[in-house]
Amino acid sequence: MNHRNDSLHIKSLxxxxxxxxxxxxxxxxxxxxGNKAMVIFITGLTEGLFAPSYFGPLAKALxxxxxxxxxxxxxxxxxxFGRSSLDQDVAELxxxxxxxxxxxxxxxxxLIGHxxxxxxxxxxxxxxxxAHRIRGIVLQAPVSDRDFLHSLPHAEERLxxxxxxxxxxxxxTLLNDPLFTSVFPVLTARRFLSLAQRLGDDDMFSYDLTDEELDARLRHMRNVPTYAIFSEKDEAVxxxxxxxxxxxxxxxxxxxTCYMLSNANHAISNSEDCTREFIEQVVNFIEKVYSSTSE
Structure with missing residues (x-):
């Protein structure tokens, strides 16, 4: 008998x-x-509607x-994403x-970012x-694209x-060489360097960044309640x-606030227990922040 929890397998909302x-x-x-508080969910590279798989269950729980x-x-x-930029995303948000x-x-x-x-x-x-209208932010799997790209074969040659x-x-210029298309199908030189170059626009979470470099890129987050949720088995790390x-x-x-999901992968798609745990953490955080700032 299949005992799977259908609340974690939502394909329509x-x-x-x-x-x-x-x-x-x-x-x-x-x-x-219909609710007065709105949570904007921002996906990762190559993703769109209903991605990652926990989006539907999370939306229902919220x-x-x-x-x-x-x-x-x-x-x-x-x-x-290959032709876009973080600044363009900001303007559209x-x-x-x-x-x-x-x-x-x-x-x-x-805001929730994946x-x-x-x-x-x-x-x-x-x-x-x-930005002043954002009451709280959840970061799920804030990982370094540069660290990941550097771990792939031919990383230095590609850079x-x-x-x-x-x-x-x-x-x-579009990077049409198989050296690049084997990783990303459509990518400009600018966007690739943003992701792969040290201190590129996207380089915020890399292991080798100094305290001063991290401070310059992340310290402003101290001005908003932030919950960073990491996955112990994140394949992108x-x-x-x-x-x-x-x-x-x-x-x-x-x-x-820092939280590590034991045994979870990058998109929290490998374990229903991890999905439930993640959703509970996010909903409780947002509810707590909303209640405290509404008083």
């Missing part, structure tokens, strides 16, 4: 699909609309506690919040026009070739990196 940016034809899915979850499609969603504010009149916004969505959340809170193409052919030590260091700089 009630909600509204909204066009929040008519010029760029960008849409967002608003799950369980709804039962009085929160509406919003998942936007950004220009960087799916394979659009600002447009999204403007739209949601007019359409639904929420009293609060929260994987590279964490870079978006961190950057938005530093640069976003609506040097991207730097050469950037300098000689321009930052928006090279085995050579002491991940627990790095997690504690990152959280210390951000002033964040």
């Amino acid at each position: 009630p909600g509204e699909l909204c066009l929040y940016d008519e010029q760029q034809h960008l849409a967002a899915f608003v799950a369980y609309p 709804y039962t506690r009085g929160f509406t979850t919003v998942q936007p499609i950004l220009s960087s969603s799916y394979h659009g 600002d447009t999204l919040i403007d739209f949601l504010s007019l359409q639904y009149e929420p009293d609060s916004f929260f 994987s590279t969505g964490c870079q978006d959340a961190v950057t938005f809170f530093r640069k976003g026009r609506n 040097k070739k991207a730097e050469e193409i950037y300098a000689t052919q321009g930052p928006e 090279p085995d050579s990196i002491p991940y627990l030590d790095l997690a504690k260091r990152l959280c210390a700089v951000m002033g964040a």
